[in-house]
Amino acid sequence: MTNYYNDDTIIFLDGRFVKAGEAKTDLYGQTLHYGYGVFEGIRAYDTVNGTKIFRPHDHYERLKRSCSLMGIPFHFGVEELVQITYQVVEKNKFRNAYVRPLVYCSPNMALTSPNEVSLMIAAWECEQHPDIHPERVCISSFQRPNPKAVTMEAKVCGLYVNSILATQEAKKRGFDDGLLLDMHGFVAEGPGANFFYEKDGVIYTPPAGSILPGITRDTVISICRELEIPVEETLFRPEDLYEADSAFFSSTMLEIVGIESIEGQPFRKKWKGSLSAHIQETYRCIVLDKSYSYVIV
Numbered sequence: 001m002t003n004y005y006n007d008d009t010i011i012f013l014d015g016r017f018v019k020a021g022e023a024k025t026d027l028y029g030q031t032l033h034y035g036y037g038v039f040e041g042i043r044a045y046d047t048v049n050g051t052k053i054f055r056p057h058d059h060y061e062r063l064k065r066s067c068s069l070m071g072i073p074f075h076f077g078v079e080e081l082v083q084i085t086y087q088v089v090e091k092n093k094f095r096n097a098y099v100r101p102l103v104y105c106s107p108n109m110a111l112t113s114p115n116e117v118s119l120m121i122a123a124w125e126c127e128q129h130p131d132i133h134p135e136r137v138c139i140s141s142f143q144r145p146n147p148k149a150v151t152m153e154a155k156v157c158g159l160y161v162n163s164i165l166a167t168q169e170a171k172k173r174g175f176d177d178g179l180l181l182d183m184h185g186f187v188a189e190g191p192g193a194n195f196f197y198e199k200d201g202v203i204y205t206p207p208a209g210s211i212l213p214g215i216t217r218d219t220v221i222s223i224c225r226e227l228e229i230p231v232e233e234t235l236f237r238p239e240d241l242y243e244a245d246s247a248f249f250s251s252t253m254l255e256i257v258g259i260e261s262i263e264g265q266p267f268r269k270k271w272k273g274s275l276s277a278h279i280q281e282t283y284r285c286i287v288l289d290k291s292y293s294y295v296i297v
């Protein structure tokens with residue numbers, strides 16, 4: 001997709017609602033040159049109760065935490081940010097949309113702290129649920145960065161260079177996506193999503209440390225607890241996946257995406273009927289405010 005806006009699209013920029021095509025930015029900022037900025041990815045859904053943004057407070061808490069971890073001054077309050085986001089979605093008459101808040105820094109070519117920051121909140125329409133077939137995934141030759149280099153808990157622009165390199169490599173090798181390991185060889189996450197696998201009725205996912213602890217990941221863990229599916233946050237290696245029953249990626253944009261195989265090795269269960277597929281269905285109900293079944297069949 002390349003058409004993120006048209007002549008009528010409205011964004012929020014520095015306290016005002018403006019046309020996306022008329023918005024301007026400075027070319028001498030630290031975000032553009034050094035990747036020193038933070039952002040979020042949020043979803044709005046056309047639910048049975050009208051357009052609803054999913055877990056907006058949690059996304060903006062994370063945005064504020066990312067700013068504070070990076071030393072970026074940012075003074076908006078969470079509730080204010082949620083209200084602005086609803087306005088962006090409403091002004092554009094979107095029903096199902098992806099929302100992209102970006103905090104970027106004022107002109108400063110030095111490596112010192114920024115004086116001023118800008119906030120942009122843009123949105124574009126998307127499918128209610130992404131229609132993605134279970135993916136063929138490879139183990140990336142790119143590792144997730146050392147958490148002592150940049151706090152991995154922050155959603156920092158520059159960290160996505162690593163994600164782009166891993167995605168490019170996976171596509172070049174003929175795979176849909178890559179799975180990145182941490183600096184010690186443990187499974188970490190996808191380029192833009194968290195990773196889970198199912199084995200013998202238990203769901204496993206890597207702990208915080210070398211991953212972005214996703215809000216979707218957190219929802220998945222809550223779903224597992226509610227459905228009484230044991231879930232363990234633990235370190236594991238790629239070899240541990242060969243005996244797995246199923247696996248999936250989780251992210252705000254992709255929701256739950258099934259994984260068909262890793263390095264060509266398929267999982268023991270078909271996607272349909274796996275615990276992972278059940279979690280996917282439940283997630284789709286929750287984001288749409290629909291009730292869901294607690295019974296696993």
Ligand code: PMP
Binds near residue numbers: 194213214253
């Ligand atoms: N890891 C990375 C590297 C990501 O970019 C994302 C997407 N934001 C996630 C995990 C999933 O996070 P969330 O569920 O909050 O979208």
